[in-house]
Amino acid sequence: MIRGKWLRLGVTLAPLCATPVWAINPDNGPGCGLGKLAWSDYRNQKSIAPQVMMATTNGTFGSQTFGISSGTSGCTNDGTIMAEEKVNVFAAANYDTLSQEMAQGGGEYLASLAELMGIPDEHRAEFFALAQVQYASLVQSGDRTPATMLTVLHRGMETHPNFATLTAH
Amino acid sequence: MLCFFTDTAKAHADDYLQELIQRANAAALYDQRYWHLLLHYRRTIAGGYESEADEAGFFLAPNGKTDSKAELQATLARFFSTELVGRSRQPARCAFIARYHWLKAALAIDESRLPPEPCERFHAWLRELNPASITLVFPSAYMNNPSSMFGHLLLRIDQRGQTEQTRILAYTVNYSADVTTDNGLVFAVLGVAGGFKGYFSTHPYYVKAKEYGDFENRDIWEYRLNLTEDQVERLLMHTWEMGNASFDYFFFKENCAYQILSLLDVADPDLHLTDRFWLYTFPSDGVRMIAEKPGLVKEIIFRPSRSTKIRRGRQVLSGDEKMWLGKIVADPSLAQSEPFTIMPPERQARVLDVASDYLLYRVATEGNDATSYQERNKAVLIARSKLKAPSVPVAPTPVTGPPEQGHNVMRAGLGLGWHEGEFFNEVNFRLAFHDLFDPEYGYTPDAQIEAMDVALRHYARSDHTRLERFTLVNIVSLSPMDALFKSPSWKVSTGLETIEHNQCRFCRIGNLNTGIGAAAESFWSKREVYFGFAELASEYGRVFNSNYRLGGGATLGTLVDITERWKVGVSGTYLQFPLGEKSHEWRVSAQQRYALHKNFAVRFEFNQRARTQEYLLNLHAYF
Numbered sequence: 001m002i003r004g005k006w007l008r009l010g011v012t013l014a015p016l017c018a019t020p021v022w023a024i025n026p027d028n029g030p031g032c033g034l035g036k037l038a039w040s041d042y043r044n045q046k047s048i049a050p051q052v053m054m055a056t057t058n059g060t061f062g063s064q065t066f067g068i069s070s071g072t073s074g075c076t077n078d079g080t081i082m083a084e085e086k087v088n089v090f091a092a093a094n095y096d097t098l099s100q101e102m103a104q105g106g107g108e109y110l111a112s113l114a115e116l117m118g119i120p121d122e123h124r125a126e127f128f129a130l131a132q133v134q135y136a137s138l139v140q141s142g143d144r145t146p147a148t149m150l151t152v153l154h155r156g157m158e159t160h161p162n163f164a165t166l167t168a169h
Numbered sequence: 170m171l172c173f174f175t176d177t178a179k180a181h182a183d184d185y186l187q188e189l190i191q192r193a194n195a196a197a198l199y200d201q202r203y204w205h206l207l208l209h210y211r212r213t214i215a216g217g218y219e220s221e222a223d224e225a226g227f228f229l230a231p232n233g234k235t236d237s238k239a240e241l242q243a244t245l246a247r248f249f250s251t252e253l254v255g256r257s258r259q260p261a262r263c264a265f266i267a268r269y270h271w272l273k274a275a276l277a278i279d280e281s282r283l284p285p286e287p288c289e290r291f292h293a294w295l296r297e298l299n300p301a302s303i304t305l306v307f308p309s310a311y312m313n314n315p316s317s318m319f320g321h322l323l324l325r326i327d328q329r330g331q332t333e334q335t336r337i338l339a340y341t342v343n344y345s346a347d348v349t350t351d352n353g354l355v356f357a358v359l360g361v362a363g364g365f366k367g368y369f370s371t372h373p374y375y376v377k378a379k380e381y382g383d384f385e386n387r388d389i390w391e392y393r394l395n396l397t398e399d400q401v402e403r404l405l406m407h408t409w410e411m412g413n414a415s416f417d418y419f420f421f422k423e424n425c426a427y428q429i430l431s432l433l434d435v436a437d438p439d440l441h442l443t444d445r446f447w448l449y450t451f452p453s454d455g456v457r458m459i460a461e462k463p464g465l466v467k468e469i470i471f472r473p474s475r476s477t478k479i480r481r482g483r484q485v486l487s488g489d490e491k492m493w494l495g496k497i498v499a500d501p502s503l504a505q506s507e508p509f510t511i512m513p514p515e516r517q518a519r520v521l522d523v524a525s526d527y528l529l530y531r532v533a534t535e536g537n538d539a540t541s542y543q544e545r546n547k548a549v550l551i552a553r554s555k556l557k558a559p560s561v562p563v564a565p566t567p568v569t570g571p572p573e574q575g576h577n578v579m580r581a582g583l584g585l586g587w588h589e590g591e592f593f594n595e596v597n598f599r600l601a602f603h604d605l606f607d608p609e610y611g612y613t614p615d616a617q618i619e620a621m622d623v624a625l626r627h628y629a630r631s632d633h634t635r636l637e638r639f640t641l642v643n644i645v646s647l648s649p650m651d652a653l654f655k656s657p658s659w660k661v662s663t664g665l666e667t668i669e670h671n672q673c674r675f676c677r678i679g680n681l682n683t684g685i686g687a688a689a690e691s692f693w694s695k696r697e698v699y700f701g702f703a704e705l706a707s708e709y710g711r712v713f714n715s716n717y718r719l720g721g722g723a724t725l726g727t728l729v730d731i732t733e734r735w736k737v738g739v740s741g742t743y744l745q746f747p748l749g750e751k752s753h754e755w756r757v758s759a760q761q762r763y764a765l766h767k768n769f770a771v772r773f774e775f776n777q778r779a780r781t782q783e784y785l786l787n788l789h790a791y792f
Contacts, residue, residue, distance in 0.1 A: 066370040069257035069264070069290065069412030078257075078290055079371040079412070080297040080340065090338075093376055096532070096546075097383075100525050103550035104518075104560045111334035112375070135554040139547060 087116045091146035098149065105132035123162045130156045130163075182249050185282045189245050192276055199238040201275075206435050207268055207407065209416075210237055221423060223366070226255045227414040229265075244268055248283065255413035263288035264413055267406035267435070291409055298340055298371075300401050301329040303436070305392040305429075306341065306374075307456050307572055308381035310613045312646040313656075317385065318618055319602065320452040320572065322426040324433075325374050325391070326405070337375040342408050344369050344428040346418035360420040367418035367428065369411040378472065384533050386476040390571050392459060393468040396436055404436035421449040430455050440465075451601070453572040453611075460573035473565040475530050479653065481563045482523040490520050495652055497524045501548035518558040525549045527653055568614060575611020576767050576791035578602050586785035588628070589669070595637065595785065597624035605645060605728060606736060606772060607791070608764040615647035615688070615698060622664075635675055640664035647700050649690035658688045658700055669781045670712045678710030684724065695730040706744050713750040720746030720753075734764040754779050768792065 068079045075085040091098060094109050101107035106128040114127050134156040141148050157163035198204055205211075208228075210218040220227075220234045228234055230243035247254060247261035248269060255264040262269040263286055272278065304325040311317035324342040331339060346365035350356050359365055381387045396404070411432075416423060427450040430442040442458055460466055473481065486494060497504050497520065504510075504521060528546035532539045569575075584595035600621035603612050622640040627633070643662035648654070661683040667675050684704030691697045702724045709717045726740025742756040760774040768791040776783050 066372045066376075067412065068369055068371055069259070069294070069409055071258070078294050080294060081373065090373075090375065093373075093379065096529055097379075100529065100546075100550060103525070103554040104522065105554075105557070106559060108334050108337060109375075111332075112338050115335045115338065132554050132557075135550065139551055 087113070087150065088146065090116055091150055095144070095146050095149065099135070099138065102131040102135040102138065102149075105129060118166060119163070126160070126162055127157075130160060181282070185279075186246060186249050189276050189278065190242050193241055193245065193272070194238070196275070198272070198275055199241040203271055203435075203438055204237060204241065206431070206438060207271065207410070208233070208237065208240060209414075209431065221416055222414045223417050224256065224413070224415045227410075229254065229261060241272075245272065248272075251286075257290075257412045259288070259290060260286050262286040263291055265410050266291055267403060267410050270403075270406060291406075294409065295405060298326050298405065299328040299330075300326050300405055301331065302327045303394045303396050303401055303404060303433075305394060305433075305456065305459055306377070307390040307392070307452060308377075308385075308387045309390065309572065310616060311381075311385045311387045312613070312616050312644075313385075317387070318644075320387075321381070322429045322452040322455050323377065324404075324429055326371075327393070337373070337378055339374045340371045341374050341377050342369060342429070342432065343372055343377065344425045360418070363417035363419045363423070365418040367416045367423070369408065369414070369428070371408075382472065382474045383529070386474040386530070386534075388474045388477055388567060389472040390456070391470040391472060392456065392466050393470065394433075394459070395465055395467045400436040404432055407432060407435040422446060424450055426450045426452040426455040430458070433459075449601070451578055453575065454578065456571075457573040457577075460571075469571055471565055471567045471571075473567070475526055475533070476654070477565070477568060478563070479523055479526045479530060480568075481566060482519075482526065483653070485563055486519060486523065487516075490516060493520045494523055494527075497521070497549065498527055498545065498653070501545045501552070504549055504552035514556045514558040515561075518553065518556050518560060521549055521553040521556070522560050525553065569612060570610040572611050574767065576603075576608050578791070580607070580789055580791050582772075582787045582789040584624075584785050584787040586626075586783055588783040589781055591631065592629045593626045594629075595624055595626045595787070597622065597787070599623075599640075604643070605647075606738065606760055606762040607789075608734075608762075608767055608770055609730075609736075610733070610767065615649070617643065617645040619643040635667060636665070636677070638664065638666045647688040647698060649688045649698060651689070658686045658702070660684045660686075660702060660704075668710075668712070668778065670779070671714075673712045676710060676712035678708050678712060680706070680708045682706045686724075695732060697730070698728045700727070701725045704742075704744075706746070708746075715749050718746035718749035718752060720744055720748065735761070737761040 065073060065076055066079045070079055071077075075082055075089055081089050090113060097107075097109045098113060101110040110128060110131060111124060114124055119127050131153060134152050137155070138149055138152045141152065157166060193199070205218065209221040211221055213219050217235065218237055222228075222234070228240055228243075229247045230236065230239040233240035233243065244261065244265065251260045253259055253264075254261050257264050266288060269286075304327055306323045306325050308317075308321045308323075310320045323344070325336070326340050326342065327336065328339050344367055346360070346367050348356065348365055350359065378389065381389055416428065418424065427443060427446060430450070434440055434442050440462060442455070445458070446454075483491065483494065493503075493509055497509070501524070504517075504524075509517065509520075525546055528542045528549060531542040532546065535542060578601045580597075580599040582595070582597040584597065586593050586595060599619060602618045602620060604617045604619050605615070619640055620642050622638070622643070624637040624639075626635055626637040628635070640662065641664045643660075643664070645658075645660040647658045648656040650656070663679075663681045665677055665679055667677055670676055682704060684702035686700060686702035686704075688698055688700040690699070703721070704724060705721045707717065707719045722742060722744035724740055724742040726738065728736065728738040730736050737760070739759045740757070743753070744756070745753045755777075756779075757777045758774065760772060762770050762772045764770045770789045770791075772785075772787045772789060774785050774787075776785070
């Protein structure tokens with residue numbers, strides 16, 4: 001047993017699989033704290049060679065947010081995202097890719113957003129086209145937050161006959 | 170009256186509990202494999218059993234960690250109580266719902282004598298996951314983070330009605346360490362010795378895809394598994410129980426791969442996935458075991474990282490378009506000016522899509538300069554949003570084969586060589602993992618990680634046997650640079666070796682070498698890589714005056730893949746040692762490898778160090 005441990009010690013200092021290095025900010029506002037969900041402290045790959053010797057991690061761990069059967073915390077319930085926060089969390093976590101796909105008029109993330117927003121498959125193409133048009137408004141708003149992105153999309157949908165019912169509330 | 174009634178009910182419950190315990194003992198359920206899987210019991214060297222779980226709340230008996238029988242009895246007893254247990258604070262039958270379901274079936278528990286518990290939290294969770302099937306996800310190796318050098322393993326719970334486009338919305342089951350230190354050395358020591366706690370979590374797949382694919386630029390392999398509805402349900406019931414558990418995280422064995430495989434063992438006990446590991450568990454070995462089970466893998470899907478997407482996107486551009494790509498990422502205003510805008514919209518879109526991916530790649534990897542790339546990306550996207558052309562997805566061709574098709578991680582070799590006029594035989598063994606001359610298919614190209622490599626030699630004429638080399642660790646990461654990608658290359662190695670120096674013919678020294686440099690690639694034959702390093706070298710041994718020498722120098726070299734199987738490489742190093750024993754040294758090495766099979770290769774090498782020359786022919790087997 002002792003021998004096994006020493007062998008393990010000697011193998012290499014690098015562990016065999018990932019340990020967390022980023023964090024979702026702890027929720028500190030009402031609901032999910034839209035916009036606070038950020039990719040904080042993600043260690044970029046600039047300084048690399050020293051990292052082999054100094055295996056540092058500077059993030060905290062997202063297991064509290066997504067811990068299984070962990071009760072309610074912020075926007076999650078037993079590790080799954082609360083229904084009313086799904087769109088917000090998705091938009092916050094994928095802001096960059098979503099803006100890119102809005103400008104391109106389609107893609108995996110935009111399709112998934114449409115799914116979360118309850119847009120039926122047959123209207124997906126129209127939603128993509130609308131999102132592309134709305135990209136200009138997103139840029140004009142000058143505000144780089146997921147909340148603005150969703151507002152801009154909603155504003156486009158309100159004036160569209162196929163989507164007006166989805167946004168009426 | 171009421172009091173009397175509850176007393177009777179209690180007496181009845183007690184009777185039934187005693188009956189169940191007797192039947193469980195008679196059937197020796199506590200010795201059954203499935204009970205052991207659910208409680209994570211493993212046989213100890215002393216012959217008993219001990220659970221790998223390390224949280225008291227995971228057990229219902231005080232000695233449950235080491236006594237499977239006491240634990241089973243205590244579990245049955247708690248099933249008759251509504252008291253909240255475990256970290257998740259639920260009645261026992263809900264907190265440990267997989268145990269309850271198994272025991273209920275094994276003992277044919279009568280629900281009229283033990284009325285069912287509604288377990289609303291569990292059922293709400295299950296509805297939310299909406300499970301249809303399970304996918305094993307393997308993010309490939311990431312050299313620039315020591316905790317990811319060997320890849321990772323997690324599960325994805327695929328949802329009913331999920332499509333290729335919406336699979337990012339599915340939840341995952343992930344196991345990782347709760348790292349509690351910033352100190353690198355403490356991290357390494359605690360990680361190896363089990364000083365961190367490991368927990369399971371259920372991040373959405375889009376969080377994981379972003380972390381691995383966009384931030385760390387790791388290609389992801391997805392293995393859709395053929396599990397029955399019952400197996401999926403068992404797996405998820407046990408996953409729910411894991412909300413009460415934590416484990417001491419051991420980087421080498423009880424790591425992500427091991428724990429993920431343990432969940433699959435619960436889904437289908439006939440898989441026997443965790444039985445085989447004794448010293449370490451590589452994520453790629455986990456994939457290999459899954460892929461080897463007949464019929465278990467339904468489909469393999471490759472999900473390119475952002476950098477792979479950029480490289481593939483760039484490959485399909487014409488020379489003209491590539492020129493525009495370079496110009497636009499530097500000055501995005503060109504995307505809205507005359508010569509570019511007269512191109513057909515499809516071609517403009519193709520250029521702008523790669524440009525935007527590239528700028529986002531820089532945003533994610535740059536840190537300080539991120540805002541400037543963010544602004545440039547916005548300008549590119551404004552131009553892109555005016556084009557009605559759809560984005561054409563580029564075929565996501567992987568840069569290497571799927572991990573299960575790579576060679577096995579241990580290596581043994583038999584060699585025959587000639588050293589300064591004398592023949593020798595060599596046996597060598599390497600515990601792990603891959604060097605630049607091993608067959609490359611299934612491994613991250615240009616990435617070498619060797620650990621615990623030992624070579625023994627017997628010299629024929631002088632009839633003596635020596636330890637030729639012991640490499641503790643030898644890592645090389647080559648990152649070919651081009652117009653878009655400019656990551657440095659680096660290397661680090663340490664170990665013992667035998668040299669000829671100062672009239673000492675076979676002298677053992679210890680060494681530590683580290684270097685930083687650059688690499689480039691071309692495609693004249695199949696593929697060529699050129700590299701250069703500036704390096705620091707230190708050597709220790711009685712052979713040196715003052716017992717050591719410390720200095721630096723440079724290495725230049727090239728690696729050529731002539732065919733898929735045949736690889737040739739040459740390198741030269743010059744080192745100057747101004748500290749300790751003042752000296753300098755030239756080293757030249759030429760190697761070639763021919764892969765006979767994924768797990769067999771022959772290698773022929775020539776090495777010159779100072780004035781010592783040797784030739785060596787090796788047959789390598791991987792197992």
